[in-house]
Amino acid sequence: MAKHDIRRATRYDFADVMRIGDVYDGKDYLCYRYKSFLDDPNNRSYIYMVGHAVVGFSASFLIDGGQTLLCRSGRVKASFQGQGIFRTLKKYNVMYYTSSVSQVARLPQSTSINMVKEMTKD
């Protein structure tokens, strides 16, 4: 069985993260923001690996003076969805912040394409 692993995302992971798949129906902004996300001192981005393949990505930003951890641009390869990979990535990130940096009080959910479709259907 392939090894599952989580590590910090780097600039060199850009192409692999983009290959996770199209999200937001072709309106994905991560390709324009990826490098600035990684350069932001309030951001920690992680990737989820299965063997040598990048199958998940999550970016979390500490905002509101350290009280809120905002998760943005998360994604999991379609064939790996529904197996708890994103939950594990988020938990990993929250553990880092709550144990070493700050007293995070709020964890807002960012908008998914399914929520957008739900809100805009007539």
Ligand SMILES: CC(C)(COP(=O)(O)OP(=O)(O)OC[C@H]1O[C@@H](n2cnc3c(N)ncnc32)[C@H](O)[C@@H]1OP(=O)(O)O)[C@@H](O)C(=O)NCCC(=O)NCCS
């Ligand atoms: C949303 C997505 C990342 C979930 O990945 P997954 O590995 O299938 O999810 P899991 O099996 O871990 O189960 C769902 C978990 O994701 C969380 N989740 C789902 N949509 C979310 C969102 N928009 N923001 C934050 N968390 C979200 C759920 O809360 C749940 O975690 P919980 O049980 O702790 O509440 C995946 O379906 C995907 O890539 N969708 C397309 C892109 C997208 O909509 N991304 C959301 C932007 S953050």
